Amino acid sequence: MVQVSGKERSSNYISQVKKSVTYKAAAVAASFISVPIMLRYLGNESYGIWSTLLTLMSWVVFFDLGIGNGLRNKLAQSIATNRPDEARAYISASYSWIGAISGVLCAALVIASYFVPWQRVFNTTSLDNSYLSTVVATAIFFVLANFWISLINQILGSIQKSSLVVLGQLISNAGGLLAVYILYLTTSPSLLYMTISYGLSLCAGNIALSIYHFSRHKGSRPRPLFSLGVIRPLLTVGLQFFGIQLAALAFFATDKIIITQVFGPESVAVYDVVFKLFAVVTLAQGLILAPLWSAYTDAYHRGDFTWIRAAFKRQIAIYGATSILTIVMAAAAPTIIDLWTGFAVKVPRYLIGSMAIYIIVATWVNIFAIFLNGVQKIRVSFLVSVTAVTINVPLSIYLATHTNLNVAAVSIGTTIALLPGVFLGPYQAIKIIKQKDLGIWSH
Template sequence: MSEKAIVPRTHNYVRQVKGSVLYKGGAVAASFLIIPIMISYLGVSQFGVWSTLLTIMSWIVFFDLGIGNGLRNKVAESLAKDDPEQARGYISSAYGVIGLAVLVLWLVFFSISYWVSWQGIFNTITVSESELRYSAQVAMSFVLVNFWVGLITALLGAVQKSALVSLGQLFTNIFALLVTYLLFRLTEGSISKLAWVYGVGLLGGNVLLSAWFYEKYRFLRPDLFLSLKHDHIKPLLSVGIRFFVIQLAVLVVFTTDKILIAQLFGPEHIAEYEVVFKLFSVVTFFHALISTPLWSAYTDAYHRKDNIWIVKMLRTQLKLYSVILLGLVVLVFLAKFIIGIWIGHDFAVSQTLVISIAFFVAVSTWNNIFAMMLNGAGAVNVQLYTALVAMLVNIPLALLMVKVFDMGVGGIVLAATLSLCFSAVFLPWQVSKLVKVV
């Protein structure tokens, strides 16, 4: 492999990590500052409802049939093969397909929103039915539009500019922090007002990124006449549908915890879970800074048959993982102290929950090291099978931990962790087979 390909790829990876550290660091800081403000603004119970609402809204991104991830791989592959016109065709078709999906989902959601018992879904009477419905409608509308505009994040990844995705998150979080603080100072607690703040911030960041991207990469601007072409849609779906099934399975494992907590213990217990999880997300964010830029770099290296570079990066990631484990251990011992300063000493958290979430982050981070390489190579079959197993066993395990072993909220997190252990074994095995690690 020529140094002309290796050196720029490595240098760009380092630049993206540095940019991500700056932007993501600010985004994380803003997300931490906003939590106590939201709890003070809404109260513990309503905050639990709001957090659950955001989780449900986040499910919408999984209805793209994996096209976002398929687009990222196909555009990166086309550019690696010096075929920008093919990349443009994939981009045009992706916008066309997602645009149609957004329209259909919006019509379906608004048709059924008046027939759903929103208080039943959130297991609460502290917020009126009409307020919950309106909040869900506002949040869903913004999420669906961003579902389409948000394809820009896949494209930034494809051209190995993933640091800019963190810049968009920084804009969103700072906007939400400032406006939420103003709401707290000037108005009564309202979930619907937060839905507007969340939506405008989320959409605004991706609109700005899209404007920058298509100004810099004019040759990739989508063309209406290239949209919905069969020879572009079929490859996107061929790759994307496997990503979709994996995403759907991961959805069950990663985002049903709050639903289970709300139904089994009540929404007031979600605040404790959310605060502890947010604290440990520092580790997740740190790992995302160093791993996310690798996805399309792996794609480029894989299609150039540069296994030496891939193995070198994997070994570097494994060395960094030892630092992550050390950070998790330290955080377990300091968690209650940090939360006391951050939220308040009256806010009680369970040490069992702290340890459970630390274990969950350790396993999911390990999996992500190998999943990132496999995603870049498009070799996702083993991920697909292990994710499906995790999806099937997660909820039964959670019910077993709570109903039989009486482990409380920590039992729900432990169940999610155990369901990820299949991937923890088989993903490294597939990577070693793929790149012939010795």
């Protein structure tokens, strides 16, 4: 598990990227194929409701108080400093506390879901409110179950086996594609059936990874452990990430809600298709960056700044290539979307252009964010995130309601809000790499 030199760390990194690319290509293909099938199965309005529901459900992952990310960093640190007993305790405490949190949240949210006016939330009258409540309650159950078992992803990330995380995504996406195709062939349109099939496929990947990992590493299997002394270090680290996660929640998850409320759920389908197309770029970058999180942690705690500098140079060179790819995709996007969706949605060019600019900005910010996460210097990242949220929501609403930009207004507002991170993230990273006096940048 332990990388003991820069050469071995680099070799493992290259291996993880190669495997991740293979698995992710198949996972993305499964996801892309499923989109037009879902559009035909549900129709534009129900698909928009479905997409918005997934956005709302994504909020659940932030209720772990940052324990998951705290586990990833502290576990990687324990491995780098050769403290196996400490590592095992962190795993057990994380599973115990997240399991308890998931159980309590599941009971509370399922009950609460039957008192929410979901027709108003989704801006629709085509589906009965009681039916929507059942759909939401079902989604809550599956998402919270996965919320607990997905801790395996943090463990695999900490031991620099991120390709296995992508393999889990492939299993989930392939299962989801098979499920939606069966639904399309055998049933009438049903959000409830879609939710159940999505939930089962979502959990399948992480269950498979958990069985694989803990059968090979029996000594790290979690056991009940609610020790405050063990969980406290994870919370100390995790709460810093939690603040950034909450800001990210408000920053990204509100986009579809704004579109739903201002333009209606049908417009969410248009926005979501364009977003999914350009997400190929961020997914590709994610494959490259994901193994670096814990690799940066390992290198930082070993004082291997030479390796860190070399890694940064490679990432900036790759960024140039992904930016060119984004521009090419923008030019070809109308044709790709027509062929992909079977002309099911009509996408305006200004939405394509604004999304391309957003991707170019976001991928730059991600290069430095992953490093700062790995070395746990995230105070400035938190301040930048809060600033971005403060700008994004009101600006997106204003542009959406006071201009003729339509849904492109939301991606433009999001891009503008990201701009502080374009400069401050690189500045802090450079100071850390040069090991200068960091002052307020030290956390």
